[in-house]
Amino acid sequence: MKIIVLNCGSSSIKYQLFELPSGEVLAKGLVDKIGLKGSLIKHSRNDGTEVKLEGEILDHQIGIEYLLGILISEKYGSLKGLNEIDAVGHRVVHAGEKFNGSVYITPEVVAALEECIDLAPLHNPPNLKGIYSITKLLPEIPQVGVFDTAFHQTMPDYVYLYGIPFSIYEKYKIRRYGFHGSSHRYVSQRAAELIGKKLEDLKIITCHLGNGASIAAIKNGQSLDTSMGMTPIEGLMMGTRTGDLDIGAFIQIVNKEEIDISTANTLVNKHSGMLGVSGVSSDMRDVEKAASEGNERAKVTLEMYYYRIRKYIGSYAAAMGGVDVIVFTGGVGENDAATRYHSTKGLEFMGLNFDQSKNVGLRGKEATLTTDDSKVKVMVIPTNEELVIALDTFEIVSAL
Amino acid sequence: MSERLEDFSLGKSMQPKGTIQKIGVVGCGAMGQEIALLISQSGIEVAFIDVSDERIEEVFRRLEKALDARISKWGLTGSEKKLIMSRISGSTDYSIIEDCDIVFETVNTKKKGTSLELRQEIFKKIESVVRPDAVICSNTATLMISEIASVLKNPGRAMGLHFFSPVSKVKIIEAVRSVNTTDETYALVSKLALMIGKKLINVNESAGNISTRMLVPLINEACEILMEGVATVSDIDETMKETSGLQMGPFEMADKIGLDKVLKWMENLYADFGDQKYKPSPVLKRLVRANLVGRRVGEGFYLYQDEKRLVKQGPITNLGRV
Numbered sequence: 001m002k003i004i005v006l007n008c009g010s011s012s013i014k015y016q017l018f019e020l021p022s023g024e025v026l027a028k029g030l031v032d033k034i035g036l037k038g039s040l041i042k043h044s045r046n047d048g049t050e051v052k053l054e055g056e057i058l059d060h061q062i063g064i065e066y067l068l069g070i071l072i073s074e075k076y077g078s079l080k081g082l083n084e085i086d087a088v089g090h091r092v093v094h095a096g097e098k099f100n101g102s103v104y105i106t107p108e109v110v111a112a113l114e115e116c117i118d119l120a121p122l123h124n125p126p127n128l129k130g131i132y133s134i135t136k137l138l139p140e141i142p143q144v145g146v147f148d149t150a151f152h153q154t155m156p157d158y159v160y161l162y163g164i165p166f167s168i169y170e171k172y173k174i175r176r177y178g179f180h181g182s183s184h185r186y187v188s189q190r191a192a193e194l195i196g197k198k199l200e201d202l203k204i205i206t207c208h209l210g211n212g213a214s215i216a217a218i219k220n221g222q223s224l225d226t227s228m229g230m231t232p233i234e235g236l237m238m239g240t241r242t243g244d245l246d247i248g249a250f251i252q253i254v255n256k257e258e259i260d261i262s263t264a265n266t267l268v269n270k271h272s273g274m275l276g277v278s279g280v281s282s283d284m285r286d287v288e289k290a291a292s293e294g295n296e297r298a299k300v301t302l303e304m305y306y307y308r309i310r311k312y313i314g315s316y317a318a319a320m321g322g323v324d325v326i327v328f329t330g331g332v333g334e335n336d337a338a339t340r341y342h343s344t345k346g347l348e349f350m351g352l353n354f355d356q357s358k359n360v361g362l363r364g365k366e367a368t369l370t371t372d373d374s375k376v377k378v379m380v381i382p383t384n385e386e387l388v389i390a391l392d393t394f395e396i397v398s399a400l
Numbered sequence: 401m402s403e404r405l406e407d408f409s410l411g412k413s414m415q416p417k418g419t420i421q422k423i424g425v426v427g428c429g430a431m432g433q434e435i436a437l438l439i440s441q442s443g444i445e446v447a448f449i450d451v452s453d454e455r456i457e458e459v460f461r462r463l464e465k466a467l468d469a470r471i472s473k474w475g476l477t478g479s480e481k482k483l484i485m486s487r488i489s490g491s492t493d494y495s496i497i498e499d500c501d502i503v504f505e506t507v508n509t510k511k512k513g514t515s516l517e518l519r520q521e522i523f524k525k526i527e528s529v530v531r532p533d534a535v536i537c538s539n540t541a542t543l544m545i546s547e548i549a550s551v552l553k554n555p556g557r558a559m560g561l562h563f564f565s566p567v568s569k570v571k572i573i574e575a576v577r578s579v580n581t582t583d584e585t586y587a588l589v590s591k592l593a594l595m596i597g598k599k600l601i602n603v604n605e606s607a608g609n610i611s612t613r614m615l616v617p618l619i620n621e622a623c624e625i626l627m628e629g630v631a632t633v634s635d636i637d638e639t640m641k642e643t644s645g646l647q648m649g650p651f652e653m654a655d656k657i658g659l660d661k662v663l664k665w666m667e668n669l670y671a672d673f674g675d676q677k678y679k680p681s682p683v684l685k686r687l688v689r690a691n692l693v694g695r696r697v698g699e700g701f702y703l704y705q706d707e708k709r710l711v712k713q714g715p716i717t718n719l720g721r722v
Contacts, residue, residue, distance in 0.1 A: 011443070036443050037487060041405060055405025058421075069408030082410075137412050259474060260569075267474035 001397070002026070002084055004071075005389045006064070007091040008130035010122065011036055013063050017071060017078055018390040025386075026078040027071060031063040039063075043070050051076050060126065061133035068137065085141055088134050089393030091182070091385070092127040092145045094120035096173055100153035102392035104400065105131060105143040113145070119173065119230070142400060144393040151181030154222040162230075176234070178226035180208045180330075182388040184216040185223075187329045187381040192221075194366065195325065195377065203320040205313055208383065209339065210330035211239040211282065215309065217316035225319055227312055233268055236308050239282030242272040243308060277301045284332050284339070302342075309343035317350060323376055326352075329383040335363045344378055351375025420444055420592050424497030424530075426522055427507035428459045428490065431539060434567035435504060437463060440487040441480075441568075442596045447489050447496045456490040463488065498529045502592060504561065505548075506539040508661075514668065516543055520551045527552050535585050537561040541612040542668035544605055546578035556582040559589055562609055574609045575600040607672040612665050615653070616678055619662060622650035623681035626716055633701050633720065634711045651701035652709070654684075655694035659701075663688050687719060 001021070007014040013031040018024065029043035039057035044050040053070070057063045072079045079085065090105070096116040103109055110131060117124045134143055160176040161169060169175050184206045191206075192199040199221040206216045213236040216226040227235025227243075237243040245268065254264050275282040278301040280290045290298035317323040328340050337359045344354055353374035358367060362380060369378040423439050425432045425448040436446045450456050467484060470476040476484075489496060497503055503526045509515045519538060526536050536558045538548050549558035560576030573593060577586060593600045603609045608616065622636050631639070637649020646653075654662050663685065669678035687693065687700060694700030695709075701720065703710040712720030 037445055051403075053403060053405040053408070057405070065410050065412055066405055066408050069410050073408055137410070257474065263473065263475040266476065270477050271474050 001086040001394055002079065003087045003089055003390050003393050003397075004085060005089045005091070005386045005393070006130045006134070007386070007389075008060055008126045010126050013060065013067070013130065014386075015067055016386045016390070018387070020390060020394040023387055023390065029067065029070070031057060031067055033057070034060060034063050041066055041070065043067070043076055045076060045078055049076060060129040061136060064130065064133045065137055082138060085138065087142045087144060087393050087397040088138070089144045089146055089389040090127060090130050090134075091148070091389055092131075093123035093148045093179070094177065095145070095147035095149050096177070097153070099145075099147055099150050101150050102144055102146040102389075102396060104396050105145050109145060119177070142397050144389075144396045146182060146389040146392050148179045148181045149177045151185045152178030152216070152223040152226050155225060159225045174230055176226075176229040178214065178216070178223065179228045179232050180212070180214050180216075180226075181223070182385040183208045183329060183383040184214075184218065184226070186385065186388045187327045187383055188216075188218045188221070190366075190381050191325050191327050191379055194368075194379065194381070197324075202324045203317075203322050204325045204327060205316050205320075205323050206327045206329065207309060207313075207333050207343075208330040209236075209309070209328065209333035209336075212241070213238045213330065213332070215312045215316065217319050219320045225316060236312065237277075237305055238273045239284075240270045240273045240275045242268045242276075274301050274305060277304065284336055288336075288338060302338075306339065306342035306345075309339070310346070313344070313347065323350065325377045325379060327379045327381050329381050334380055334382045337362060340369060340378065340380070347376070352378065354378060420501045420588070420595060422447065422500045423592070424449070424500035424503035424526070426497070426503060426505050426526060428456075429506065429508035431508065431563060431565060431567070432504070432506035433459060433462055433466065434565060435506060435539075435563055436488055437466060437484065438567050438596055440484045443487075444595065445487045445489075447491070447500060449491060449494060449497060452492060456492065459490055460485075460488075494525055494529045497526065498531070500530060500534055502535045502537060502588065503530060504537050504539060514543070515540075516547065519543065519548045523548055523558065524551050527554070527557075533557075533584075535559065535588050537589065539563055541574075541609060542607050542665050542672075544578075544607065545576050546580065546605060549578055549580065555580040557585050559585055560603075560605070560609075561589060562611070564611065571597075571599055572601050573598050574603050574611065576603050576605050576609060578605060608665065608669050613669065616662070616666050616669055619650045619654045619684070620666065620677065620679075620681050622654075623683045626651075627681070627683055629716075632711075655700035655702055655704075655709075657694070658696055659684055659688050659693040683716060683719075690719065692719060 003018045003020055005016045005018060011034045016028040017026045019026055025046060027045045029041060031041050033039040034057050040052060040054040042052050068082060071077050072081055092113060094116050096119050098112045113124060113128060131143060162175060187206050188204045189199055191204055192202055204218040206218060208214050212232050214226055214228040217224045233241050235243050273282060274287055278287050278298045280287050280298050287298050287301055291302050313326060326344065332339055340359055341356060344352060353371040355369060355371045359369045364382050367380045422445040425436050425446060428436060428448040428450045432448060436448055440446045450459055467476060467481040471478060471481060505519055505522050507518060507522060509518055523536055538545055538560055539562055540560060541562050545558060545560035549555040552558060558578060559581050562574040564570040590600060625631060625636055626633060633651050637651050640646050640649045663680050666678055666680040691697060692699045695704050698704045703712055714720050714722040
């Protein structure tokens with residue numbers, strides 16, 4: 001079965017063509033700068049053929065039409081025709097309380113997702129554009145929606161509610177939802193496979209550390225808690241986002257700086273986090289370099305970053321009544337040995353014996369970083385959200 | 401020959417018709433600059449025209465400065481600034497706007513008297529270079545769009561579109577259709593409003609639209625109260641802010657707009673309606689004659705030093721000076 005996975009952003013579309021059930025990636029690419037000057041498609045095929053094509057891409061539908069055109073072209077394509085496509089899987093950021101798993105897309109599902117636009121005004125509209133476009137261009141082909149929030153729908157009410165008037169939750173569904181669901185789900189399943197135990201018997205803490213970052217407590221295969229909330233701002237300190245911040249401090253910032261709410265939103269989303277504290281960069285590698293050269297603010301930034309991860313690991317171990325495995329994934333989690341070392345340092349009391357010799361130099365590969373007798377295992381598992389979307393799509397479409 | 405993306409089209413989608421890709425701005429003063437930034441920030445290309453190469457360099461410097469100020473106040477990031485600036489080009493040559501979908505005339509003349517003829521000249525020049533389906537808009541507040549557009553071969557393509565400063569914050573634009581404005585013209589302007597996140601307030605053609613016509617008597621009456629010695633500049637402003645929910649008092653507002661500009665509005669409205677309530681107050685005229693036109697020059701009803709507004713202590717007979 002051939003499945004296209006689409007991840008539509010506000011001005012870009014990431015896509016991959018999968019062969020299922022093998023999971024082989026036949027081709028992938030990026031449609032960039034949609035509706036802007038200099039729009040282009042970067043496409044690569046699994047035999048190493050690469051091409052960059054520039055032209056006018058005024059909207060998402062045009063972008064998707066071109067990428068389909070490339071996929072069936074003689075020179076760069078991987079398909080003989082559009083009829084070879086069996087299904088399309090979409091990444092959708094926010095499904096609110098509507099869906100707790102991936103779904104076959106019907107007009108009713110689309111209507112439900114349109115109702116969630118309020119919860120993710122920046123992300124859901126472009127995700128929906130992808131669905132509208134495929135509906136127009138390939139009306140006969142089944143589509144599946146895979147949601148960032150769905151995996152965390154198992155969180156109990158005492159975890160997802162905020163301490164605000166209950167009527168506000170009822171009126172606007174303001175509560176914690178969590179994100180990176182596909183990633184947390186994939187790496188927790190993979191961890192269970194790798195250690196040869198049933199997911200249902202494990203307490204796993206998954207750390208997805210990229211430019212955005214979140215941690216999840218996964219007990220018996222279900223998400224019990226996660227660090228991101230109603231929006232992706234809550235939780236860990238990130239590249240440019242604050243993470244946890246006292247609302248009183250936020251109000252004080254707005255008053256003292258005399259800024260409006262939309263500017264304050266930019267402040268906490270784009271000017272804060274590692275970039276804001278260090279003044280160097282939002283990129284972990286730049287901050288580490290500056291710290292190694294003696295930059296004091298860069299040093300404290302790294303300490304904050306590690307400390308917050310460690311704090312969440314501790315609290316999630318308490319929440320689950322223990323922990324069997326801690327998984328690192330995402331750009332930083334997969335590649336940065338220092339982050340893995342420092343954010344699990346001092347956890348020997350939990351029965352975690354870190355083996356630095358397995359950690360140093362390890363980049364982007366599955367591995368266990370603890371000693372063989374360590375009660376708590378620390379693992380690195382590269383995430384693959386696109387594969388999760390492809391697999392879910394395969395499963396749902398096969399059962400139709 | 402290099403490959404084009406278009407060669408991979410499946411021919412299933414039409415490029416969306418009427419999608420706005422490029423906007424022209426003729427006369428890039430304070431208002432033109434604010435409009436250029438807003439439009440570029442919305443992802444649309446902007447080409448502006450000004451009178452000299454020096455002036456164009458100056459405009460780019462000011463655009464950069466405005467964006468830097470927003471970065472320092474957390475409203476923008478450095479990479480967003482780069483993106484916004486990359487979509488703006490400037491020239492003295494009208495050919496730069498020939499592929500624009502909509503062109504704004506935003507001239508700001510300091511000369512005495514009406515700017516009608518100047519605006520008409522610019523309208524004609526714009527029409528001579530743009531596509532037949534391009535729309536031409538004027539940012540005038542007090543002149544009639546029907547009259548400005550009367551010099552066009554196709555007056556149906558013209559509309560009045562009056563922005564308010566600060567353009568990035570004020571959510572509305574006054575939209576004025578002339579007797580000739582076509583539905584296509586209005587539809588394209590509506591689409592632009594949607595793209596840049598503004599609401600159109602539809603106004604039937606009338607000098608001063610809503611905002612200027614309400615504002616002019618307010619400022620004039622404040623001047624009367626001041627001249628009669630009823631209250632001071634700062635007390636009048638404070639009272640109006642506290643009791644009427646205004647963000648700025650009438651004098652603060654007048655200083656910010658520029659007293660020369662306020663005077664011109666008054667003269668235009670007085671000429672059009674002949675009503676005494678628009679007749680410029682003597683104190684305003686005296687300030688303009690002395691070139692004490694407000695914040696821009698450091699003095700008007702108030703003094704401005706180091707970005708601070710100071711109350712003038714002298715009598716109004718001496719224009720507030722001690």
